[in-house]
Amino acid sequence: MGSAAAVLCAAAAAATPGRAAPPDFSPNPGVSWLADPGGFKPPASGAGPVQDDPKHPTITNDDYRLTGKQPTFPVADLSNPILQPWVRDALRRHNEQIFAGKSGLGPRQSCWPVGTPALLIVGVFRPIYIVQTRKEVLMTWQLDHQYRHIYLDVPHSKLVKPSWFGESVGHYEGDTLVVDTIGISEKAVMDDYLTPHTDRLHVVERYRMTNNDRDMEVQLHVDDPGAFTAPWNAVQHFHRLEPGISENTLAVQNDPTTGRSVAGPLQEESCAENAKPLFTDQELPIPQANTPDF
Numbered sequence: 109m110g111s112a113a114a115v116l117c118a119a120a121a122a123a124t125p126g127r128a129a130p131p132d133f134s135p136n137p138g139v140s141w142l143a144d145p146g147g148f149k150p151p152a153s154g155a156g157p158v159q160d161d162p163k164h165p166t167i168t169n170d171d172y173r174l175t176g177k178q179p180t181f182p183v184a185d186l187s188n189p190i191l192q193p194w195v196r197d198a199l200r201r202h203n204e205q206i207f208a209g210k211s212g213l214g215p216r217q218s219c220w221p222v223g224t225p226a227l228l229i230v231g232v233f234r235p236i237y238i239v240q241t242r243k244e245v246l247m248t249w250q251l252d253h254q255y256r257h258i259y260l261d262v263p264h265s266k267l268v269k270p271s272w273f274g275e276s277v278g279h280y281e282g283d284t285l286v287v288d289t290i291g292i293s294e295k296a297v298m299d300d301y302l303t304p305h306t307d308r309l310h311v312v313e314r315y316r317m318t319n320n321d322r323d324m325e326v327q328l329h330v331d332d333p334g335a336f337t338a339p340w341n342a343v344q345h346f347h348r349l350e351p352g353i354s355e356n357t358l359a360v361q362n363d364p365t366t367g368r369s370v371a372g373p374l375q376e377e378s379c380a381e382n383a384k385p386l387f388t389d390q391e392l393p394i395p396q397a398n399t400p401d402f
Contacts, residue, residue, distance in 0.1 A: 142348075181211075260277070305332045
């Protein structure tokens, strides 16, 4: 292990004989993680996430790049029993808007932050970089360089101000990073179906590496009694990217038409440099700063 985080993880494991070493998600600066396409995956049993209407499977822009199929907007399956009536109605209205030929775009396509937990499903072709220290874990998405702080071994604040990613606190349980998040802004949607939630949303994630550290699994537990009839679970998988070892096999390498490149250090990407909406019926304006933040 070559990084400072690896040294810290090794030291922590040595201090507790017989205990599994905490995961080292970034043994060198070139390592990043690429999300599986297809959104949240259902658990082996029990309540699971909103998924595609079986009659209307989603074809993303990245699917188009790989297969040439015509992209479609995500259409939610309204039969999922986790949906409270007001949430089902919101999804129904969104589905009808798509069927009417109108835009199905959401906050992300207008360059707004992704939010928790949708951040786990947007890293397709754009990887996540993870930096671990004694006090926090920092996750940075190449997607417009959005980032998330996870503060280790501390309680939640007594008064949490809502934000796009919420307040995340975490700890290691053996080879797993456990992250507990509250205070997620109601501006953030749950997924690409634009599933809403309330200020009671509580998300717990469990990150661990699998397949000899070549993959990463995230177990997701979601509880929001204001939006869902019961807590539900989901799974997401990530694949390790590392120059010369594990390249971005999903991308068409060195093809300028895709806007992608091989795996490597964090690349510059900006969504909101052009403040002009590209779609005339976008409901959300491109975010703009009236005053500089420096």
